[in-house]
Amino acid sequence: MIQKFVADTYHEAHLKARMELGEDLIVIQTKTFPQKIWGGIYSREVVELTVAAARDKKEPPVVSAPVRPAPSEEITSAPVPPKAVLSSRTAPYPASSGATQRPRTDAATAKSHHTGPQGLRRVHGIRSNQEGMAEPHSQRIEEEAQQTAKTLELLDAIIKHRNNKQPAAPSTQAAPPRMAAAAALRPPIDESSDRPSLNSLEQRLNELFSLIRDMKTSAGQALETQAAAVPAGLMHLKRQFQNQEFPAEIIDEFIERLGKELPPLSIHNEKIVFDETAKWLKRLLHFTPHPQPTRPGPQIFALIGPTGVGKTTTIAKLAATYALNVKDRKSVALFTLDTYRIGGTQQLDQYANLIDATMEVLYEPDDVLPALERHQDKDIILVDTAGRCPKDAVELGNLRNFINLFGPIRTYLVLSATTKYSDMHDTVRRFQQVGFDELIFTKVDETDTIGPLVSLLYRTALPLAYLTDGQDVPDNFMPASAEYFVSRFAGTC
Ligand SMILES: Nc1nc2c(ncn2[C@@H]2O[C@H](COP(=O)(O)OP(=O)(O)OP(=O)(O)O)[C@@H](O)[C@H]2O)c(=O)[nH]1
Ligand SMILES: [Mg+2]
Known part of the structure; x- marks a missing residue:
């Protein structure tokens, strides 16, 4: 049974269809068009779904009909299992695990089996969410159409694959691929009742399951062959x-770069590749x-x-390394410009007391020169500043x-090692307006991965002076070195 449902949004139209025809339905086509309102003075965009019902909502499921194969690991981990193919046709946005994923209230609705007032309330919630989005209505519909097109393409590929393996029924062979995909989903035309139609649909689904499993196996084999072409040492390094x-x-x-710069024979040996990479990073x-x-x-x-x-904590650690160095003790003064944050000056004052150093609070630019004159006898002056938003x-x-x-x-x-790479990169770029010479990475104890830090040093070519790995003053502070990163990379610290 094929029917059309018109509503303000895709979700509403889909809900109407489910209330009318039950859960087992297939969206054949999604269309938007302007509908005149207020006596034709205005028009608004509405969505029309053309939907095929697999069986009458009121008819109980057919017990003897072939059902989906029992879920096996292979099937559940398949890239796009047939169930997902079907639901992705009905889902308004492509599923994604990326950080930029939209709020998944839409997916919740797609999975929901509620109909009636409860289901309706949910959908209203989703609709108001959507209306709050910046994205225009027509663009969302376009995304839905693209998703449908992708699904059809996948089905085309599946059917081609099947045709290659075993000759298909003459009608499917003759049809163009897009139509063949639709035919794979469509019940036979000469159905006399809904039951044979359901049987046929489920049979086709079973065929699709086994075809996707075949495709997954051959794709896996292709990847393995490809991987074998990359030298083992570089593969491991990657x-x-x-x-x-x-x-x-x-x-x-x-x-x-490593593939080009490492000695040709070394790229097959994991140990040599690692050692050469360490040397390479040290040079870089x-x-x-x-x-x-x-x-x-x-x-x-x-x-x-x-x-x-961790600027203030690091100033205290740095001050301590100079003031408490028994072999080469330095006289230290601490200045702070952080009159912005409550407790900012007290924090530094406490650290100054710990190492017996003088502390000056500089409230305004005019305080700088007199303070410098007062401390001309010092070896080291450390200046703490208020934290600033890079933007x-x-x-x-x-x-x-x-x-x-x-x-x-x-x-x-000073950058925290827990910051993500793109934000660190952006902070470096924005603080160039202030000007700086070197970097300090703090809180390296709070992350298991050094990739973003090494990448930032590589990409910006900035020198790194110090690392801090804990809250304790004066401990948890070390001069930066390539050895630190190499040993973290090797997983030895
Ligand atoms: N785990 C860990 N915590 C740290 C490290 N360095 C600093 N901290 C903690 O980070 C927090 C903030 O430290 P602060 O030194 O006050 O940071 P700040 O940059 O001066 O902060 P603002 O002046 O407010 O901008 C404190 O709880 C510190 O103990 C570190 O290397 N590891
Ligand atoms: Mg501070």
């Missing part, structure tokens, strides 16, 4: 990069802890960065003006 969450584009670049990345004084007078260091990344260009501009007042100064951009 998996290590993936485990360490290097971004995909960086992995491709690394593997390509820059590590610059403990700068040597370049002029007389105090060396001035400032830490800048987004909020809460706040005005605040970043103010910070730059303040920092420029110090004259020659070494500035570190």
Whole structure:
């Protein structure tokens, strides 16, 4: 039985169809068109679904009919099992596990078996969600149409595959692929009742199950052959990069470069590839802890960065490494510009007391020069700053003006290792407005993967000065080195 349902949204039309025809229905076509309202003064876009019912809603299921094969691991893990094919035709958006996935209220409805008032309430909720989306109505319908087209393409491929393996019925063979796909879903035309139609449909579904299983097996074999073509050493390395969450584009670049730069014989041996890669990374990345004084007078260091990344804690650790170094003890003064955050100055004051250093609070630009004059006798001056949102260009501009007042100064951009790669990259780009010389990575203890950190160093070519791996002051602080990353990469620390 084929029927048309018209409603404001796809969901409403689909719900109407389910209320009318039951759950076993197939959407044959989705169309939108303007419908005149208010005596033809305005028009609005409506959705029309053409739907085929597999059986009468009121008729009980046919017990003796062939049913779906019992779920096996192979079938449930198939890329697009027939059940999914059918439901993806009815789902308004393609299912996706990506971060950009839409709110899946639509999928909830597609799975829902509720009809009547309860089902209706759910759909109203979804509709208001949709209306809140920026995306225009017609674009959503277009996505639905694309999804349907993709499903049909898949079915075409399945049917071609079947035709290659075993001659199909003459009617299907003669039909063009798109029609053949539709024919695979359609019950026979000469049905005299709904029951043979259901039997036929379920039989076709069973055929599709076994065809998809075949396709999955041959696709798997093709992939294995392809993998065999990549040298074992590089293949293993690629998996290590993936485990360490290097971004995909960086992995491709690394593997390509390494394939060219490593000695040809080494790329088949996992151990040699690893050792050569470690050497390669050491040459490529820059590590610059403990700068040597370049002029007389105090060396001035400032830490800048987004909020809460650990700037103040790291200043305290850095101050302690200079002030508590028994072999080469330095006199240290701590300055803070963080009068913005409640408790910002007290936090640094407590750390200053711990290492017996002087602390100055600089409230405004005019405070900078007198404070510098008071501490000309110091070896090291460390300047703490308030955390700034990387997207706040005005605040970043103010910070730059303040920092420029110090004259020659070494500035570190502090980044938390728990930040995702794209955000770190963006922060680096935006803080270039303030200006900085090196990076510090904090909170490396809070992540299992170093891929984003190494990738950032590789992509920006910025030097890394220090790493911090815990909250304890003065511990949990270390000069940056290639060895640290290599041993984390090897999983030995
Ligand atoms: N696990 C871990 N926590 C850290 C590390 N460094 C700092 N923290 C913690 O991170 C939190 C924020 O540290 P702060 O030093 O106040 O950060 P901040 O960047 O100065 O913050 P704002 O001044 O507010 O921008 C505190 O709870 C610290 O103990 C680290 O290496 N590992
Ligand atoms: Mg702070």
